[in-house]
Amino acid sequence: MTPFVLRSELAVSAPVEEVWTFFQTAQNLVTMTPPEQRVRIGRGGDTPLHPGLEVRISVSPVPGIRTGWLTRIEEVHPPAGPQGMGWFRDIQLSGPFSEWNHRHEFRPIDGGCLVVDELTYRLPMGRLGARVAGRWVRRSIESLFAYRAERMADLFGRPTGGTP
Numbered sequence: 001m002t003p004f005v006l007r008s009e010l011a012v013s014a015p016v017e018e019v020w021t022f023f024q025t026a027q028n029l030v031t032m033t034p035p036e037q038r039v040r041i042g043r044g045g046d047t048p049l050h051p052g053l054e055v056r057i058s059v060s061p062v063p064g065i066r067t068g069w070l071t072r073i074e075e076v077h078p079p080a081g082p083q084g085m086g087w088f089r090d091i092q093l094s095g096p097f098s099e100w101n102h103r104h105e106f107r108p109i110d111g112g113c114l115v116v117d118e119l120t121y122r123l124p125m126g127r128l129g130a131r132v133a134g135r136w137v138r139r140s141i142e143s144l145f146a147y148r149a150e151r152m153a154d155l156f157g158r159p160t161g162g163t164p
Helices: 016-022 026-032 126-156
Strands: 004-012 054-062 065-077 086-094 099-109 112-122
Touching (some): 016 099, 016 112
Antiparallel strands (some): 054 065, 065 086
């Protein structure tokens, strides 16, 4: 079955280095996740990102249900060079998805930084899982990205020249 793909872009007024620094520990996910999901960051959450870092996370997507995740940072490319772009990629080792591959990219733009998230995921149970929960999961992830966009705008501001 074809994986689901979501892409999100947000321009903020802070420089790439400042936004990159904020994303260097998983503990900051707490401020970027809706409070009703009651995210908890466990082992590895306060360690700076590096390839091979495993982070334990638990979240409550609906009241009364808590699910655990184990993610691993696969690649880390800090902002460098003439373009100053940086990115990192995490995957789920265990958790609610049969596949989770999330690339976080940080690009310099006039007046700030463009933050790009590209997520590829598959639900468990193939087509049945997609039929039963596909729309709900997609809306939930889109809602999470929208919440993160608002929080990032609060933390880093919006560029005065508008979004790209």
